[in-house]
Amino acid sequence: MSKNLKKFTLSPIAERTTINKIPSYLKRLSKSIRAITFEFPVHDSALDKDFCNIAKSLRYLQKLESFDRDYYIGDHTGKTRVENELQAYSQSVFRLKQTKKIGYSFGYGEGSGFQRLMGRGKTFYSGITELKMRLSMFSFPEYTRMMPYFDYEDSVEIDPSFDFDNMDPQEE
Amino acid sequence: MTTWILKKNNFYGIIQGEIQQRDEPENNNDPYNFQDDYRLYALNQDFAANCQMREEIKSFYRFELFPNLKILEITLEDHLYPLGLFVVDGFKSLKNLEELSLDTMCRSVGTGYFFKGFLELPLLRKFSLEIMFIKNEEWEILKEFLTNQEKLEFLLLRLSYPTLSQARYIQQNAYLESIIKTLHNKKSLTSLHIKSPGWSLEALSKGLSHLRNFENQLKSFSFEASDDTIFSKENVWIRVEGLCNFIKNQKESLVQLNASLPIALEDRIVNEIAEAISKLSHLKRLEFSVNRKRNNGTDFLKKYFQEDLQSEISRVHRQKLKVSEVWNPNLAKYFKRLKNLEEFELRFDLASSLETGDWFLDVLKIFPTLEKLRKVNLRTESLERIKNLMKPQVIVPILNEMKNIREIHLWTFDDDRHDGDDDETSPNIGKILYNKNESQALRCDLVF
Numbered sequence: 001m002s003k004n005l006k007k008f009t010l011s012p013i014a015e016r017t018t019i020n021k022i023p024s025y026l027k028r029l030s031k032s033i034r035a036i037t038f039e040f041p042v043h044d045s046a047l048d049k050d051f052c053n054i055a056k057s058l059r060y061l062q063k064l065e066s067f068d069r070d071y072y073i074g075d076h077t078g079k080t081r082v083e084n085e086l087q088a089y090s091q092s093v094f095r096l097k098q099t100k101k102i103g104y105s106f107g108y109g110e111g112s113g114f115q116r117l118m119g120r121g122k123t124f125y126s127g128i129t130e131l132k133m134r135l136s137m138f139s140f141p142e143y144t145r146m147m148p149y150f151d152y153e154d155s156v157e158i159d160p161s162f163d164f165d166n167m168d169p170q171e172e
Numbered sequence: 173m174t175t176w177i178l179k180k181n182n183f184y185g186i187i188q189g190e191i192q193q194r195d196e197p198e199n200n201n202d203p204y205n206f207q208d209d210y211r212l213y214a215l216n217q218d219f220a221a222n223c224q225m226r227e228e229i230k231s232f233y234r235f236e237l238f239p240n241l242k243i244l245e246i247t248l249e250d251h252l253y254p255l256g257l258f259v260v261d262g263f264k265s266l267k268n269l270e271e272l273s274l275d276t277m278c279r280s281v282g283t284g285y286f287f288k289g290f291l292e293l294p295l296l297r298k299f300s301l302e303i304m305f306i307k308n309e310e311w312e313i314l315k316e317f318l319t320n321q322e323k324l325e326f327l328l329l330r331l332s333y334p335t336l337s338q339a340r341y342i343q344q345n346a347y348l349e350s351i352i353k354t355l356h357n358k359k360s361l362t363s364l365h366i367k368s369p370g371w372s373l374e375a376l377s378k379g380l381s382h383l384r385n386f387e388n389q390l391k392s393f394s395f396e397a398s399d400d401t402i403f404s405k406e407n408v409w410i411r412v413e414g415l416c417n418f419i420k421n422q423k424e425s426l427v428q429l430n431a432s433l434p435i436a437l438e439d440r441i442v443n444e445i446a447e448a449i450s451k452l453s454h455l456k457r458l459e460f461s462v463n464r465k466r467n468n469g470t471d472f473l474k475k476y477f478q479e480d481l482q483s484e485i486s487r488v489h490r491q492k493l494k495v496s497e498v499w500n501p502n503l504a505k506y507f508k509r510l511k512n513l514e515e516f517e518l519r520f521d522l523a524s525s526l527e528t529g530d531w532f533l534d535v536l537k538i539f540p541t542l543e544k545l546r547k548v549n550l551r552t553e554s555l556e557r558i559k560n561l562m563k564p565q566v567i568v569p570i571l572n573e574m575k576n577i578r579e580i581h582l583w584t585f586d587d588d589r590h591d592g593d594d595d596e597t598s599p600n601i602g603k604i605l606y607n608k609n610e611s612q613a614l615r616c617d618l619v620f
Contacts, residue, residue: 101242101243103243105245114232115228115231115232116231117237118231118232118233118234118237119227119228119230119231119234120231123237124236124237124238124239125237125238126238126239126240127240128238128240128241129240129241129242129243130241130242130243130244130245131238131241131243131244131245132244132245132247133232133244133245133246133247134247134249135232135246135247135248135249135250135252136248136249136250136252137250137252139232140228140229140252140253141228142224142228146221146224146225146228146253148221149218149221149222149225150221150225150253152251154281155251155252155253155254155280155281156251156278156279156280156281157279157280157281157283159304159305159333159335159336159340
């Protein structure tokens with residue numbers, strides 16, 4: 001591998017990626033690396049510790065300036081995984097001197113883990129500089145349970161031009 | 173009343189406690205035990221459900237846990253639980269934020285809290301808002317927010333659905349104009365994107381006429397608006413004067429331009445805009461889209477202007493949009509002047525049966541003359557018309573001339589069909605273009 005490698009992007013399109021070997025690749029990556037982007041669907045066999053190990057292995061890349069993590073995870077994974085992973089990123093960044101950007105993007109399968117962390121956590125994740133949230137109803141772990149109480153018509157705001165009862169004088 | 177408030181607070185405590193304990197292993201046996209809880213039955217279940225929804229969605233906005241957050245992107249892909257003051261509190265804690273992107277495909281109840289939250293944000297470099305519609309009071313807040321944002325480098329404002337009353341349509345256009353006016357003192361702004369099929373080209377144009385001081389300032393510019401010939405009292409030039417002058421004012425700085433006219437049915441409108449674009453001597457990437465069919469396209473907008481916005485007028489007295497019989501024949505003439513163009517995308521729709529399509533072949537013929545052009549994307553929803561037009565004996569000689577092009581794609585759609593569906597009666601354009609792309613990819617221009 002080139003000793004002068006500056007940028008590394010892993011973005012396979014077709015298949016789900018097995019992530020358990022990524023940490024060992026990262027450790028062997030050129031120390032000159034400045035930017036890493038991971039953007040892929042994760043294989044269902046991935047364990048919670050695999051995600052954390054990727055975060056931990058960043059600490060070996062002393063010249064790292066930018067890291068983007070955008071996984072697609074189909075099913076709801078362990079509830080504490082997001083919390084542990086974010087902590088691992090923060091700790092790794094703490095050891096890196098040149099890091100300017102750590103981007104964390106969470107998708108549907110990680111909604112419950114992220115909500116748990118945000119809802120009751122008191123830990124500050126100062127290492128994270130970029131956050132991408134994609135929220136849908138499936139981000140809420142209790143959605144099925146709440147459905148009887150969640151009326152579509154009452155949950156959306158309609159264009160005021162349909163709201164004939166609440167028009168201002170000009171609109172009337 | 174006091175008893176009720178106390179009761180509510182106690183109840184809220186029960187809900188919070190329940191949520192806190194939910195993750196404990198012993199409580200996870202039956203996740204659907206909510207309705208069996210006698211404490212929740214004791215009070216109104218809807219109220220209990222609302223409390224729980226609020227607690228669930230509130231968690232996502234505790235941004236104080238990320239004190240060094242510089243970039244925040246929120247995409248709401250559905251109508252979600254009601255939003256509340258917690259959104260404002262969340263935004264208030266974003267002390268180091270530099271870029272905010274909010275994309276709401278549906279408007280959940282309480283979306284207005286986002287706007288209130290904008291006022292709590294620090295000075296941003298990038299602000300992007302994509303939303304279904306904006307209410308009157310939110311326009312005012314947005315105006316205040318943008319007025320104060322002095323360091324803004326990137327601004328995107330996109331409304332996905334046109335409003336359906338004439339009064340609001342006129343009002344929305346007035347707001348658009350006033351919003352653009354607030355940008356006049358933004359010295360750092362280099363990227364501006366203002367898009368909605370429901371805005372009139374005239375309002376956009378009038379708004380941009382306030383930005384006369386933007387001389388060679390923008391590097392990237394996108395606009396989308398419909399040429400409304402029904403409610404406008406102005407002539408063609410007045411409807412586009414501000415826009416054309418604004419584009420010409422960026423002639424030495426603009427590198428990327430996305431011009432989208434979902435409905436522009438008069439040749440002169442397209443001529444004036446294309447002529448202004450032809451002055452952009454530094455332009456490298458151009459996306460030019462006119463009269464599309466899909467995504468709130470021509471048919472939708474014709475109905476919108478001719479019927480929806482005139483619903484209070486009897487059918488006999490309703491005005492119709494001026495529809496051009498043939499496509500604009502002058503595009504090739506104007507685009508030929510863009511000598512620095514590297515990427516070009518043209519989206520069009522052959523609306524009229526009188527269309528000969530010669531203009532399209534003329535556009536193809538200019539590509540070899542644009543020496544720096546490397547990538548071409550052509551998108552149309554008139555598959556059959558294009559297939560008939562692009563016969564091998566016509567298209568192959570033109571393609572052979574394109575030595576400079578590395579990639580050329582023609583995306584054709586015709587309702588449910590696309591050019592992958594082979595048809596014995598017409599040539600497979602895809603195959604011809606594939607061969608062209610393959611031969612260009614194998615070319616080596618290295619000189620030793």
